[in-house]
Amino acid sequence: MSNFPETPQLVDRFGRTVDYLRISITDRCDFRCMYCMSEEMTFLPRAQILTLEEIEFIAQAFAELGVIKIRITGGEPLVRRGVLGLLERLGQIESLNELVLSTNASKLEDMAEPIKQAGVKRINISLDTLDADKFKQITRTGDLSQVLKGIKAATKAGFEKIKINAVILKNRNHLETIDLVQFAVDQGIDISFIEEMPLGVVSSHDRAEVYYSSDLIKADLEEKFELHAVADNTGGPSVYFKVAESNTRVGFISPHSANFCSTCNRVRLTVEGRLLLCLGNEHSVDLKKVIRANPGDMEKLKLTIIEAMKIKPEKHEFDLTEQPIILRHMSATGG
Numbered sequence: 001m002s003n004f005p006e007t008p009q010l011v012d013r014f015g016r017t018v019d020y021l022r023i024s025i026t027d028r029c030d031f032r033c034m035y036c037m038s039e040e041m042t043f044l045p046r047a048q049i050l051t052l053e054e055i056e057f058i059a060q061a062f063a064e065l066g067v068i069k070i071r072i073t074g075g076e077p078l079v080r081r082g083v084l085g086l087l088e089r090l091g092q093i094e095s096l097n098e099l100v101l102s103t104n105a106s107k108l109e110d111m112a113e114p115i116k117q118a119g120v121k122r123i124n125i126s127l128d129t130l131d132a133d134k135f136k137q138i139t140r141t142g143d144l145s146q147v148l149k150g151i152k153a154a155t156k157a158g159f160e161k162i163k164i165n166a167v168i169l170k171n172r173n174h175l176e177t178i179d180l181v182q183f184a185v186d187q188g189i190d191i192s193f194i195e196e197m198p199l200g201v202v203s204s205h206d207r208a209e210v211y212y213s214s215d216l217i218k219a220d221l222e223e224k225f226e227l228h229a230v231a232d233n234t235g236g237p238s239v240y241f242k243v244a245e246s247n248t249r250v251g252f253i254s255p256h257s258a259n260f261c262s263t264c265n266r267v268r269l270t271v272e273g274r275l276l277l278c279l280g281n282e283h284s285v286d287l288k289k290v291i292r293a294n295p296g297d298m299e300k301l302k303l304t305i306i307e308a309m310k311i312k313p314e315k316h317e318f319d320l321t322e323q324p325i326i327l328r329h330m331s332a333t334g335g
Contacts, residue, residue: 009065010305012277012312020069020266021062023055025083027271029076031104031139050273050288052086058269058287059090061301068097072120075271078107084114091119098122102165106142108150112157122161123154124192129173130183138172155187163190163251168217169210177217178224185246192238192251193217214239214252221250237264261314275305277312285311 010018028043050058059070070090077083091099100122101115108115108125115123127147129135135144154162164184168174177193184191195214218241221227226244238251261278268276273288285308287301294300 010062010067010309012309014312014314016262016264016312017066018265018267018309018312019067020071021059021067021269022071022073022266023059023269024073024075024271025050025052025055025077025086026075026080028079029074029104030079030106031076031142044271049271050269052080052082054273054288054291055086055269056089057291057298058273058301060093061298061305063093063095064298065302065305068095069100070096070098071100071102071124073102076104076106077101078103078111084111084118087115087118087120100124102126103150104139104142105147105150105154109146109153112150112153116157116159121159122163123159124163124165125151125154126166127151127164127180128166128168129176130179131176134173151187151189155189161190162187163192165192165194165253167194168212170212172210174212174217174220177220181221181225181243181248181250184250185243185248188247190240190249190251192253194253214254218252225250264312267308267312275308277308283311283313 012018026049062070072083072087072090074080087099087101090096093099098121099119101120102124103126105125105127108123125147128138130144132144135142135147151162151164164180166173166177166180168177181191193214195211218227227241227250228244230240230242230249232240237253239254240249240251242249264278268279269287270276270284273286273291274284275287277283277285285304287304290304291297291301
């Protein structure tokens with residue numbers, strides 16, 4: 001095993017250091033959220049996706065190159081067989097500061113404690129509404145009561161941080177932001193509101209018509225809550241505010257109204273093994289091809305990753321008035 005670097009090795013053309021890797025371990029999910037995937041999805045055959053051993057090998061390479069935070073995502077990562085074993089092995093990479101997980105919480109009631117024991121420090125949970133009927137409509141297949149049980153189990157397990165992520169769509173759930181923040185305050189957890197990203201073709205809505213900016217959400221919240229800006233962040237794109245007289249932080253992820261690309265410190269490994277250098281562009285390198293052509297060759301893999309930094313673009317170019325240039329759905333990219 002190579003020594004861990006004392007200086008950053010993953011630096012792009014714009015001087016940004018990459019120290020955060022998001023890994024999609026499956027494109028499958030037990031929900032069919034309208035902004036994430038089509039109702040009828042064709043999932044990838046097993047041979048086209050990375051094995052758990054390949055994911056671990058790539059994660060080790062990134063850790064040796066200076067990545068200190070890894071997020072496991074999907075689809076829904078907890079539907080993949082063997083996920084707990086993978087989390088345990090990743091949790092043993094000593095140079096990682098954080099191993100974190102994104103989930104829809106449908107399986108957390110039973111898995112929260114084992115996930116915590118595996119070394120996961122923080123969990124992000126997708127939750128766009130507290131209305132059971134609307135939840136079913138947005139997710140198409142989800143059961144709100146099961147998700148709430150999962151959140152309760154995660155809280156009991158004692159993770160360092162639990163955060164709700166809510167995608168807000170005008171005339172769908174934009175009137176529920178106050179209720180969602182109150183829920184977060186009552187649970188003692190954080191919440192981030194996300195402007196929808198135009199990934200994949202969706203038939204359920206016109207993205208321009210349902211766009212609801214972070215500024216509008218913040219203005220709505222300030223009718224009830226006193227929000228104080230905070231300087232700390234978790235290495236992601238959220239801008240945070242603390243709810244007065246609570247332990248809850250409210251974050252805003254604003255790819256349209258407040259482009260955050262200048263501080264981008266992350267790359268994504270797709271379920272097919274492509275190293276995606278930007279969520280809103282197709283600049284990528286096929287790491288699966290590299291490791292299957294050169295099994296066990298850590299140095300070859302690391303050199304490929306270092307070279308990939310040269311094609312990381314400066315910023316995304318999202319345009320809600322046009323059909324998406326990015327045809328892949330969020331489920332295949334890693335949420």
